[in-house]
Amino acid sequence: MDHPGKDSARHDSQDRLVVELHHLGFQPLARVGGKALNLGKIAAAGLPVPAGFCLTTSAYRSAVPAEVGVLAARLESLDPGDAEHLSRLALEARDLVNAAPMPPEVDAAVRTAYAAMGTAGREQGKGGGPAVAVRSSATAEDLPFASFAGQQDTFVDVTGADGVLDAVRRCWASLWSDRAVVYRAANGISQREVSLAVVVQDFVEAAAAGVLFTANPVTGTRGETVIDAHRGAGQDVVSGAVNPDHFQIHTASGRLVAGTHHDGIQHDGGAHRPVLDAQQLRELISLGTAAQRLLGAPQDVEWVIDRSGTVWLTQSRPVTTLYPLPVPLPVPLQAGSPAAGFMPGSEDYAETPAGEETRVYLCGSLLQGLTRPITPMGLTALNLMRGDQGPWRQYATPGLRLYVDLTPAFHSKRGRQTLLKAIPLADGRSAALLPALMEDPRFTVRKERHAGNRNQQPKGQRKRSARGVRNFATTAMMLPAMVRAVVRPEAELRRAHAYGKRLQAGVASNAAAATSEQRLEYVEGAMHGTVEELIGATLPAPAAGYLLLAAARRLLRGIVEPRELEAVLRGLPHNVTTEMDLELWRLAASLGRHPDSRAAFLGKSPEDLARDYSAGTLPAPAQNAIRGFLGKYGHRAVGEIDLGMPRWSDHPDHVLGMIANYLRVEDPEQAPDRQFARAAEQAEAAMRRMVGKARAKGRLRSRLVGFCLHRTRQLAGLRELPKFNIVVILGEMHRQLAEVGKDLAGTQRIAAPEDVFFLTFDELRVGLRGADLSGIVGSRRRQYDLELRRRHIPRLLLSDGTDVEAALAPTAEPPSEGVLTGTPASAGTATGRVRVILDPVGAHLEPGEILVAPSTDPGWTPLFLTAGALVMEMGGVISHGAVVAREYGIPAVVGVPDATTRLHTGAAVTVDGAAGTISLSEKLDVLQPSRGEDPGTWGR
Structure with missing residues (x-):
């Protein structure tokens, strides 16, 4: 021994x-x-x-x-x-x-x-x-x-x-x-x-046995202990062979939150005799808490009570499924200032310190169409853009994802009203959780104290007042540009595009850094002042467009249904993402007329095509066309708001795979440019119809409706331009950091150039001075890889770890048999075979197939051009996927719980974008599964 x-x-x-x-x-x-x-x-x-x-x-x-x-x-x-x-x-x-x-x-x-x-x-x-x-x-x-x-x-x-x-x-x-x-x-x-x-x-011969979780494994709540108990051996409980007594207990107070056989910890005198009495429950809770403190994380404990009543612990392992706790990050001193010492992400799986206020966080990553984690450098860049005001002012990054702190809004009557109006547009599933959460006594509205003298106001209130003044000033500065956009839309369009060209020219000229230290200095300062400037230059026009749409909705109240106005947003001009997708389609169409290029794209995988492109061995027409496309759009990426994600110019396999998909379109009516033109025709027809209906209320109202809707179509498509310009800057930052990575990898400070995106600016400076950073990178990569495998990301997360959607699930209505429901996002119906895609890179989508995805961002949109319809687990009516689907004229339903697991590739479904339903279809039963795949089963 x-x-x-x-x-x-x-x-x-x-x-x-x-x-x-x-x-x-x-x-x-x-x-x-x-x-x-x-x-x-x-x-x-x-x-x-x-x-x-x-x-x-x-x-x-x-x-x-x-x-x-x-x-x-x-x-x-x-x-x-x-x-x-x-x-x-x-x-x-x-x-x-x-x-x-x-x-x-x-x-x-x-x-x-x-x-x-x-x-x-x-x-x-x-x-x-x-x-x-x-x-x-x-x-x-x-x-x-x-x-x-x-x-x-x-x-x-x-x-x-x-x-x-x-x-x-x-x-x-x-x-x-x-x-x-x-x-x-x-x-x-x-x-x-x-x-x-x-x-x-x-x-130990068991009189009773079972399992204990020191945190609720379903809801994630750290302050709850969950115990399953049964008479006899513990294997029966672990294997699910018996229906055990179930106790869900508030750890600190011992109060029973829920239980299969109990209204309280004490036996209520009914026919069922509980396996555990109050004293045994308290002892188990105490032992579980001790194991958690000793081992440093919530524990899954197996226990046995012997014939004499002694409790024994036979196993204790970490609860690995819990989502990390949100830890608030400090606010930078000013927008664009370096975030010295900023440590992205949180690996804290322990209990929230007692006495702290419970806070509410909304997953901003999901609202951006991003389900994957964000690299540490990507989080650092977002922190630089955050500043000391705006929706990202207070946030946390548990699980390497962006969570915005909504707590101040919950405690404010006006804030609640804003949330109830805005969140349904961004994510219907999150919005459905808000009313119940607002009933929670922890988030009651607080009375605001008003003092006559500003100096007598609480410090936090003075800060909020100052932010309000700045926000008002920013809005006031935008008003002239919004008026210009309404009066002279063509001139405002030219002004916005001219700014984009100046920005790209400035990025190219300012990027001539010679050393890694200079490159790092450039990257840190790239966002300073730029975000506010580009928003001021490009946001007024689309903002005016959507305000005019709201005005038209008011003028048409009682004349048309509100959802009819969605048709006006189909086939919008001046959308940079739409223009990019259609340009890629035209590129594919031209290559389709070249036999060697067509054969190459239809006969090779995207990875092989990317290798040929890098080697310069694609057929000349393809090589030149792709070089031109990437010269214009190579700064874009899937998950492009993450600075650490490789750009299309670095890894063009996604773009090359989309070209191969487009080459499989044989029906002229399914050609993306024809579908987009048809969507624009439908929008113009809808405008004429609504203007005609408004004429019944008077000639003036009819003219106002026509003016508002016409200007909406001229201006609303520019909504993608601010983000496009930000991604231009991020693309150059990525390129410069990649050069720094080559330098560090060459001196063996890191293993590979891309490791640079798992470090912060301060750490990179230390590395450039000679420190070995491989240990830090290895730890960050392990966390990142773990989060990549995570399938469920909480939409609303409390600071005690509670996944609000999971906690409220028992009160939700059960799903209908054979029908999935979500938020209607784009009207129309489509019947086709499902194609579940979790990552668009290298994805294959047959023309007319129903695209089912967890969420989408601009990197996904080339797939939309050949999709019969879109189904997403995330999102609301203004989420990116929903907006683009409307513009392309394809039916879409978003916010569908577990769509990627309940729908299976090959299953025949009908998507009704107006009703928000996806149902099994009998219309395709005679067809063979897509491309030799087995048909999926429903709700497996």
Whole structure:
């Protein structure tokens, strides 16, 4: 056995195979595995853990034949989705482990350690020794980012040394179970580096057992303890074989929030006798809280109560599914000032400090059509743009995503009114949660104190007043430009485009930095003053357009339905994103007339095409056309508000894949330019119809309606221009930082040039002075990769970790059978086959297919041109995807819960953009699945 202190090294060399349980907390993870390490820590702290020992990973490595390593390398080379090959190789590995002889030294070490358990007064089992539990403890298990719950095997009530050794071998083999291999592949964990230790503990015969979560695993609330309990063995609760008693308890007060069989912690005298009494619940809560504090994160604890009523903890692992807590970031001193020391993101999974006000955060990333995390450098750039006013003034970045603090608005009557009007336009699902959240007593309206003397006002109120004055001044400055846009729209259009040209010329001329230090200085100052300037130059025209649309809506009240006005926004001119998409279509059409180019695009993958383009070996017409397109739009990207995302000029495979998609359009009526022209014709017809209806109320009203709608179509399309110009700057910042990355990679301060986007400006300066930054980058990349795999992102998040949508889900109406509902975003109906796309890069969409996506930004819009309809999990009527869908004249439904999992590629559906529904269609039953794919099933 190992012992702590000065003799531990000697004991380790003599008896490296076995470690006593209460000494495991001093061992490295690679030696004892995650489960044993956590058990050792809580045992050493005095928490009740059944006694025993751990057979270390050294025993596993000595027993497993070398051929398993070869199979592990082959497993690592497979695609994580290739379940058939993964399972076959996993079976070969298990067979090798089961057939290998047990090394004599391992056999002797287990027998000796087990015999010692038998001499400690334990009850003897039928096999001639104490009954024990034999538990797997993998090195890739119970980790902060991957729990591996149930992936390796546990065996209970094992007796006799032979029985223990057999259980040990079966634990080793379970490291190569299908489920464990697939889990590692899905989580990006090396198959070659994983190893397994085995914990052998006294077996506790359970009177009751179950699981305890120190944070609510469904809602994410850190202040709640959730306990499932059942009489008898805990495996029944873990496996779901029984319907346990369920307790959802406010941790600090012990108040029961919800429970299957209880109105309160005390038994209410009904027919059901609860498994746990009040004292046992309090003891379990106390033990769970102690484990959480000791291990530094919310815990998933398995527990047993023996026949005498003693509580034992048999396992404690991190709750890995919780969304990180939002931590407010400090506001910069002034807009554009460097954010010294700014640390993007939050890895804090612990409980919110007691006594702090609960705050409400809205996910701004989702409102921007961005479901993926933002790189640390991308968050740093957003912080530079934030300034000390505006909607981003107070925000947090949990999970490397942007969350805006709405708490001040919740406490204000006027703020609530603004939220109830604005949020439904941006995201219907978030808006549906607001009324219930506003009833929460934590977010009641507060009376504002008014003082006659400004100097007597509270400091925070004076700041809000000052911001209000600045906001009013900004609005006042925009008014002349808005009036000019209404009176002389063509001149305002020319002025906005001229500013864009000056901006691009200025970016090119100011980017002539020679050294990495100069490049870094340029990048930090690039946004200073520019955002306000470009907004002032380009926002008044579209703002005037949408104000005139609102005026037309008022003039047409009682004459037409409000949703009829959406038709006016179809086929809008002067939209830079629409123009880009149509230019790409025209490029594809021209290449389609060139046989060599057409053959290349239809015969190669986007990745191969990108390699040919970089090498200059595409057919000459294609090479030249793409170079011209990227020269104009190469600064754009998927997720382009993230400075760290590669630009199309760096990785053109997305653009090349879109060209290949366009070349598959054979029906002239499905050609994107024809569809866009048809949408514009429909808009003009709708305008004439509404003007005609208004004439019944008077000639003057009819003329005013016509003027407002005509100006709307002239000006509203410019709404994309401010963001387009910002992305121009971000594109140049990205290019300059990439050069800094090459410098640092060349001197081995970072491993690869793109690592620069996982650092902050201050860290880059340190690196340029010679510091090694690879450790920081590695930690940030692990967090980023973890967040890339996260599928569910809370729309509304409280500072105690509560996912508001999940918390309110039990009160929501159940989904209709065979019908999904969301927010109507673009009228019209379309029937077609579903194509679920999670990432547009390299995506393939057949003409007329129904595009189903989590959310979209401008990088997705080339797909819209051939889509039959759009369905999104996120968004509202003014979200980017909804607006562009209306402009292209395709039906769209947004804010559809779990659309990407409840709809499956190949399923035939009908999308009704006016009703906001997606329903199974019988019209396509006679058709074959798209491009050889199996039809999807509904609601699997």
